[in-house]
């Protein structure tokens with residue numbers, strides 16, 4: 172069956188399509204026809220524009236939305252800084268611990284005593300928010316709903332990956348209901364509030380400082396597969412005309428500011444445009460793989476990509492390792508050993524990951540294999556996978572791992588390295604140090620001294636050993 176079988180139903184309806192132009196009104200006639208800014212918008216509304224790209228960005232990438240709302244977003248007292256050590260999220264590379272070791276974290280704790288904002292912790296990051304380059308990685312854990320509170324990030328787009336508990340998100344564009352095995356993207360600047368309808372929540376966030384996410388190109392795969400555009404859901408307009416005090420939190424250059432306004436920020440009666448939050452059920456990912464031998468690069472599992480200026484090189488890719496059939500012949504089927512110029516941060520939403528037989532990589536835990544940090548299957552996985560009878564096998568049937576992969580070197584915060592107390596000190600020692608030698612050749616060798624079958628030596632200066 173395609174799509175995830177969720178325990179709780181989604182109470183909302185959506186507009187469908189990735190990067191589609193959407194238009195929606197919660198009161199008939201609220202959207203102006205044929206223009207954006209009438210002298211007097213219908214129903215006494217204000218027109219307000221939200222720009223997600225520069226005005227002059229080419230049409231194919233231009234993202235903007237027109238709101239028709241009760242009070243403009245500007246109607247608030249001045250923001251003041253919040254004085255809480257955890258709200259200083261760090262924004263620049265020099266504030267991070269840059270270390271080459273492979274790192275793995277035990278599952279992060281649940282905490283039902285705080286709201287989403289109170290339970291947001293920065294784990295790692297790269298780049299510089301002020302120049303809109305790089306990314307931040309966060310863990311959230313909460314149990315209290317945000318009531319009369321909203322936040323927005325001026326720093327980047329939030330890609331939220333729930334691991335535990337459903338999240339009910341109210342945004343300026345409307346509502347989204349997001350469960351583990353779904354993801355949601357809330358672009359820069361959009362105000363939102365998170366409620367916890369099923370109890371405690373926990374998950375991962377990638378904040379993208381550079382540009383926006385797009386779908387990866389498909390090349391020879393063709394015009395379908397991987398994440399299909401029609402499976403992305405955007406909210407329909409929903410508003411409240413409230414006069415109660417609302418605290419608005421603003422994340423700006425890694426710091427949290429707040430203000431209290433006397434009206435709801437969720438007062439958008441109608442909107443149209445291309446800049447909006449969206450969600451996606453990872454169970455709808457159409458997975459591609461090898462049906463002969465070897466396996467392609469894990470880029471075939473890319474759900475969303477945030478490209479850099481270099482073709483084919485991402486500031487951040489969001490990659491999943493979904494349930495799939497492995498049928499390759501004469502192939503070491505788990506991920507190969509490798510060293511990567513890209514940095515790989517992994518998390519586990521549920522189940523277990525097929526390259527880590529030895530345990531240790533658990534749901535709600537994480538790992539980071541930074542630029543050129545060697546990694547691959549642990550010793551027990553190697554022994555099993557290199558000896559197992561190769562029959563068609565379905566892997567990860569009830570499991571879902573994901574990766575935030577970045578071309579940037581990723582640094583850790585104090586919280587990520589020390590204060591969270593989740594770093595596994597014996598990760599490398601338990602995973603790869605036990606790998607045994609299986610080599611059965613002589614103690615030394617040189618290709619140019621190797622005799623060939625006809626008695627000649629290799630390497631006669633003609634540039635090829637194969638003659």
Ligand SMILES: [Fe+2]
Pocket residue numbers: 509511515540546
């Ligand atoms: Fe890797």
